[in-house]
Amino acid sequence: MKRITLLGIVIATIFTFLFTSCNQINKAKMEKSKGITRSSFGTAGGKEVFLYTLINSKGTEVKITNFGGIVTSWISADKNGKNSSIVLGYDSLSGYLATHPYFGAIVGRYGNRIAKGKFLIDSIEYTLAINNGPNHLHGGVVGFDKAVWEPTVENDSVPSLLLSYLSKDGEEGYPGNLNVDVHYTLTDEDELKIEYSATTDKKTVVNLTNHSYFNLTGDVTNTILDHELQIDADHFTAVDSTLIPTGEITPVKGTPYDFTQPTKVGLRIDSVKGGYDHNYVFNKIDASLTKVASVSEQKSGRVLEVFTTEPGVQFYTGNFLDGTLKTSDGKAIQQHAALCLETQHFPDSPNEPTFPTTLLLPGQKFHSITVYKLSVIK
Numbered sequence: 273m274k275r276i277t278l279l280g281i282v283i284a285t286i287f288t289f290l291f292t293s294c295n296q297i298n299k300a301k302m303e304k305s306k307g308i309t310r311s312s313f314g315t316a317g318g319k320e321v322f323l324y325t326l327i328n329s330k331g332t333e334v335k336i337t338n339f340g341g342i343v344t345s346w347i348s349a350d351k352n353g354k355n356s357s358i359v360l361g362y363d364s365l366s367g368y369l370a371t372h373p374y375f376g377a378i379v380g381r382y383g384n385r386i387a388k389g390k391f392l393i394d395s396i397e398y399t400l401a402i403n404n405g406p407n408h409l410h411g412g413v414v415g416f417d418k419a420v421w422e423p424t425v426e427n428d429s430v431p432s433l434l435l436s437y438l439s440k441d442g443e444e445g446y447p448g449n450l451n452v453d454v455h456y457t458l459t460d461e462d463e464l465k466i467e468y469s470a471t472t473d474k475k476t477v478v479n480l481t482n483h484s485y486f487n488l489t490g491d492v493t494n495t496i497l498d499h500e501l502q503i504d505a506d507h508f509t510a511v512d513s514t515l516i517p518t519g520e521i522t523p524v525k526g527t528p529y530d531f532t533q534p535t536k537v538g539l540r541i542d543s544v545k546g547g548y549d550h551n552y553v554f555n556k557i558d559a560s561l562t563k564v565a566s567v568s569e570q571k572s573g574r575v576l577e578v579f580t581t582e583p584g585v586q587f588y589t590g591n592f593l594d595g596t597l598k599t600s601d602g603k604a605i606q607q608h609a610a611l612c613l614e615t616q617h618f619p620d621s622p623n624e625p626t627f628p629t630t631l632l633l634p635g636q637k638f639h640s641i642t643v644y645k646l647s648v649i650k
């Protein structure tokens with residue numbers, strides 16, 4: 273009798289184990305299936321915010337929150353099949369509610385700097401918040417990176433998230449009610465496509481970008497100094513000591529700014545005071561969606577290609593990261609832990625008549641596309 277009971281217990285235990293394992297495997301499979309899912313991410317400004325997980329047919333996973341339109345992680349396999357995130361970000365909202373340097377965020381109404389926070393439209397002077405030395409940076413004190421965006425999930429052939437925001441007339445000093453849409457799509461080719469559009473009811477200035485910090489090793493304890501970068505730009509905009517363009521479009525040839533051929537980021541960085549934080553002027557002459565840059569990292573085999581309709585990119589090597597901020601699992605985010613390729617119009621364009629215009633008029637539609645495409649060389 274005792275033996276039969278014991279046998280029963282053993283069989284029951286085996287069945288329970290098999291059942292639980294199968295369930296876990298199925299759950300993992302389900303979690304990895306292509307599409308878009310939503311989970312709660314906390315509250316900001318009294319509004320509930322969400323974290324969206326976009327998964328493509330390869331199992332690549334991009335997480336985006338409607339707080340600041342922030343890309344919080346982009347998990348993909350390296351050449352050895354090891355999964356890790358190629359962007360810096362936090363697991364929880366608290367990191368983003370605290371001060372952080374625009375990790376993964378949508379930046380606007382005007383990404384980059386406007387000298388002394390002032391510009392003229394039709395002889396009317398507008399004054400913006402000063403939040404970077406003597407200048408205005410990335411839309412001001414409460415820019416688009418801190419807004420709670422209205423989300424719409426689209427889950428047709430590829431997972432896609434539309435984020436909408438009304439930036440009110442006078443917000444951070446900018447004129448005009450600006451209706452902004454940012455459309456994130458993760459394709460089966462491992463492309464994160466970001467499509468921006470905006471309309472206004474008064475003449476205003478617009479420059480929208482995404483501020484993702486990339487580290488292709490997937491490990492923030494490595495710097496990006498060994499990443500190889502190529503930018504299709506023979507020129508960059510020279511800047512003064514406060515990083516405001518002097519107006520001069522300077523050739524990169526023969527300078528440490530030359531990335532026309534694939535070059536290690538760290539090769540000449542010591543000759544650039546503070547590190548790279550410069551706007552490159554693409555060679556392309558029109559607003560077609562064109563490949564403009566690529567980054568590769570040997571150990572992981574990962575390659576990131578950048579395509580954009582924009583005329584420039586701010587190449588920033590995380591110079592102001594200093595180990596103070598920590599990742600969600602407690603690792604210090606050191607200087608040069610990541611690099612940014614912020615596709616955009618040139619800094620301070622509202623005050624530089626020779627730069628491509630950033631003026632948006634009522635009745636016009638601002639439209640811009642940037643695609644970050646990830647691949648692996650085995």
Ligand code: BGC
Pocket residue numbers: 373374384410515549586588592614
């Ligand atoms: C700027 C840097 C700044 C960083 C974080 C970049 O776009 O050019 O100067 O430190 O953003 O705010």
